[in-house]
């Protein structure tokens with residue numbers, strides 16, 4: 001029993017060392033920053049300064065964000081979430097198969113995209129809502145409030161397990177953490193979001209978002225220009 005405990009203790013110590021070195025590696029100095037497929041040019045950002053600021057933000061956020069991989073109980077809950085979602089996907093595939101072979105081509109999708117609102121703090125020239133308008137020019141009408149949003153998640157979850165939170169810019173919604181947490185709690189998988197990244201530095205130091213990085217399966221950050229003046233709405 002003693003040697004078993006010794007082994008467990010050793011494993012825990014090794015895991016702690018691995019985590020510490022992972023954290024260290026995130027804290028590389030600006031001088032370590034290298035690019036593979038890009039050469040910095042005139043008018044581009046001062047990358048050393050950007051990296052330095054990013055390191056400061058990581059330090060700020062590290063007091064709030066849950067970086068660890070979770071307790072055994074949390075890992076079991078995650079496995080249960082994914083299994084439950086895969087079971088739904090399996091049932092939907094069977095329904096699709098039956099529908100298709102009976103001539104009904106209204107098939108269930110593997111995931112849905114929720115345009116949470118039209119607001120955006122960027123002004124990308126190529127912005128398009130797939131109908132020829134820019135999101136930021138559209139009135140912010142018929143937006144589901146938090147409770148209606150949860151109802152939408154409940155209804156869609158019956159047959160669909162993947163969700164892609166989009167906008168406009170979804171991180172401008174004040175209830176985003178509540179809605180992603182709710183989607184996580186009812187076993188959506190994968191939980192995805194598309195963001196311009198402009199608010200991540202504020203979100204990640206907000207305790208309301210402490211679990212957010214652990215819960216989201218995919219965070220897609222669009223970096224569409226190297227000059228913020230090209231993207232940012234004056235006064236935003």
Ligand code: SF4
Pocket residue numbers: 120121122123124126127128135136167168169196
């Ligand atoms: S970040 Fe997205 S929604 Fe906002 S202006 Fe750019 S393309 Fe449009």
